[in-house]
Amino acid sequence: LLNVTEWNSSVLGYYSCFQERKVVTTKLTVYSAPELVVLEPVPALAVGTSQELRCHVVGAAPARSLEVTLQLGEGEMLSKKTFLQHRQDEPETVEVTHRLTAQRWHHG
Structure with a gap:
């Protein structure tokens, strides 16, 4: 289907069975x-200092199908969040946070 403009839509199907x-x-x-x-x-942090990372995702729909992953560098997963409890179909804004403590091997 193209150009669907309603977030809460239904499709009707018709068929004949024995006339x-x-x-x-x-x-x-x-x-x-x-x-x-x-x-x-995130500002430059001294080793051992913690900072809350905050990611905003704007306009995704439906949010219950969204998964947001925060990664450090090329592969260390910090956080993964889903929004299965969100019930609305319309686009919404969600936020993911994670507290990170700076380590010596973290860099720019």
């Missing part, structure tokens, strides 16, 4: 990629 016309309905889920993903800047 009787039947109608079936199914819910249509519209997905939208995030409009914007922002990782708040």
Whole structure:
């Protein structure tokens, strides 16, 4: 389907069975990629100092299908969050946070 403009849509299907016309309905889920993903800047930190990382994901729909992963460098996963408890179909903004303590091997 193209150009679906309603977030809460249904699709109707019609068929005939023994000359009787039947109608079936199914819910249509519209997905939208995030409009914007922002990782708040982190200041330079002294070793042993902790800082909360904060990531905002704006305009994703439905958020219950979204998974946000925060990584350190090329592979160390810091945090993974899902939003399964979100029920609305419309785009929304979600936030993921993680407290990180600066280590000597962390760099720029």
